[in-house]
Amino acid sequence: MSSVGTPDPNSGWLSDEELAETRRRLPLLYVEAVPVRVNGLGEVTEVGILLRANLEGAMTRTLVSGRVMFGESLRDALFRHLEKDLGPMAFPLLPASTVPFSVAEYFPFPGTQFSDARQHAVSLAYVVPVTGSCDPRQDALELTWMSPADAASDAIAAEMEGGRGALLRAGLASVGRLF
Amino acid sequence: MSSVGTPDPNSGWLSDEELAETRRRLPLLYVEAVPVRVNGLGEVTEVGILLRANLEGAMTRTLVSGRVMFGESLRDALFRHLEKDLGPMAFPLLPASTVPFSVAEYFPFPGTQFSDARQHAVSLAYVVPVTGSCDPRQDALELTWMSPADAASDAIAAEMEGGRGALLRAGLASVGRLF
Amino acid sequence: MSSVGTPDPNSGWLSDEELAETRRRLPLLYVEAVPVRVNGLGEVTEVGILLRANLEGAMTRTLVSGRVMFGESLRDALFRHLEKDLGPMAFPLLPASTVPFSVAEYFPFPGTQFSDARQHAVSLAYVVPVTGSCDPRQDALELTWMSPADAASDAIAAEMEGGRGALLRAGLASVGRLF
C-alpha cells in the first residue's frame, strides 16, 4: 500500500480524484509479498524488508504491496508490484497457488489490527522467493535482508507500517520460520 | 454474486448508478461460501447448492455469495450473506481462519475460467458447515442438499453460474471430498 | 506426545517393548490440537493450554497430542486424543479439512526446532474449537484458558514442552490472532 511518494504511474484506470472518492466508498483489493531467499530444499533463509521515508519524512519499514487494477489478474498484480518495488532483476518465483497465507484487513479507523489512514483495503499476502538481485525503485530507499528471527523481532515490528509486523510474522509462521 | 432479483437493501454505501460506474473501474471484493453438513468427526456429508431463476428466467445453480461493503470485515460480510441466502436459522459455523480455500477471479470478458458479465470481481471462497435449518430468502428458490459426489458431477457443473462448478470442486477437494 | 504418566490404555497395537524399539527405527505419526473458544463469527477468543507435571515432577505446558494408531484415521485419532485430554464433554468441532496449519517435526537429537527425547515424531497440528466444558483427564492437571496474546507470550513459550511455543504461535497466526 504505497502510502507515500510520487504518484503511481500505473493508477491509470482512475484519476486521483476518482480514486480518492472510491477509497471512501469501497474496500480496495491489494496484494502484498514478503520477499525471501530460500536454500536448495526450499527453506527460507532470509527475509527482505523495504525501508522508506513516509510523507512526514520518518523512516518506516514495509512489504511489497499494491493495488489490483481493473481487469488485472492477481498474478499480474503481484508480478507488477514485485517488479516495481524490487526492480526488474529480482526474478521472483510466484507461487503455484493464489491462496494467500493471510488476508489482511486494513481499516481507516482505530481499534483494528491493521490500519491504513487512507482507505479500507483487503490484502492477499504471499511469501515469494526471489532468485535475482533486488534494486528497489520508486520511493523505497533500500531492501534489507535479515534472518527470519530478526524479521520477527519486536524492534522490526515497531517500525513497520500499519501493523504489518503481525502480517510478516504470520508469513514466517506459514513457512515454519517463526520461533 | 447476486446478479438477479430485487435491489440489495444492504447496498447503501453506493447508489445503483455509482455501483454501476465503479464496476467498470475497479475489481470488487466478494466472499462466497459452500454450505455443508458435517458429521461428528467434521467430515463433509452433504453440500448445499442454491437454485434460482436468473434475469432471463432460466434456472441456474450458485453458491452463497455477495459483496464486501466499505468498513465491513470479511467475517461480517460472510455472516451477512449466509443469513441473506440461507435464512436466520441456518446457524453457520464460520471458519477460525479467513484464509480461503480458493480465490476466484471473475472477469467480464471471455476466455477466463470464471466469468461475470457485470464486473471484475475477486472472491474469497470458504466451506462453511451449517448446523440449523436453511430457509432460502431473497431470490433463491431452493437450497438443494446433495452428496459430495453429486455436487462434483458434470451435470451440476453445467448448471452453475459463471464457472462456479470448478470452484465447488476445489472446495470439495479442500475438504478431501472430491473423488 | 504423552511423554509421562500412566501407560496409555489405547496403545494396544504395540507392546511397550515393541514401541520402544520402533521409536528408534521409524518416524511416528502424531496429531496435535490447539483447543480454542470462538465467538459467533468464528474468531478465536481464547486458547486452551494443558498444564502437567513431567517425569521429573516439573510443571510444563503442552498441547493436546497423541499418536495415530494402525488402521486409525486422522479424524479418529484427533477425536480420541481430544477426548483423552479434555474429557468427554468438550464437544470439539473437528475441522472440515485434514490439512494441518503446520507439520511439526520432532527429533531426538539437538539443534532442531522441535525436540522429543524419545523419538522422531511428525505431527499434524490443528486449531480445534471446543464448545463444551473441558475436564482434563489422565496426567494433565489443568486446562488453562488464556487470551491469544497471552498464549503467544515468551513466558508461555518458555514453559512449553519440546519447542511447542513456536507451534502454538503458528496456530495463532493461522487464525489471524498473532499480533
Place this chain on the structure above:
Amino acid sequence: MSSVGTPDPNSGWLSDEELAETRRRLPLLYVEAVPVRVNGLGEVTEVGILLRANLEGAMTRTLVSGRVMFGESLRDALFRHLEKDLGPMAFPLLPASTVPFSVAEYFPFPGTQFSDARQHAVSLAYVVPVTGSCDPRQDALELTWMSPADAASDAIAAEMEGGRGALLRAGLASVGRLF
C-alpha cells in the same frame, strides 16, 4: 509408495523383514509430489505423471512418492524421492512451506478412498515445480507431461494406483487448475 520393482536401496534403517512386520503395526509416513511445469507467473502449465509396470506386469500411473526415514526431515525425504523418481537433473523447487495441499490416508482394507494393499500409510502431498529435465530412474518407465485438464480426466484417474486420481485432482484444485 513404491509398491513394485527392485528393493529400495535406501530402506537401510529397517531390514525387509522388519519393515514387513512394522507395516502391520504402525501407520507409515510418506511424502508425495505432483511434478509440474510453471510459467513466468507461477501458473501450472503441465503436469508430470509416472508410468510403470506393477508386480503383475500391468501398466499403472502414479506420483512421485516414498517413505520418510528415521531422522530424515520432510524436505530431505521429498528431495530424495524427487531425485529417485525424476533423476538428478530435474531441479525441483521445493515449497517454502511444508504444509501439504492434502493428507492422503491409504489403508490396506477395502472401502477407503485411498488404498495400499501393503500397509497403512499417511502421505503428505505437495505440488512441486521442476525446472530441469526429468529422466525417470528405478522402476519408472516414463514421465508423461500433460495438460492440467488431461491430468484430471477420468481416463487418467482410472489408471492411477491406489486412488491417486483423486489426490492428483486435489493437487490441481489447490493451484487453481481443476476445471
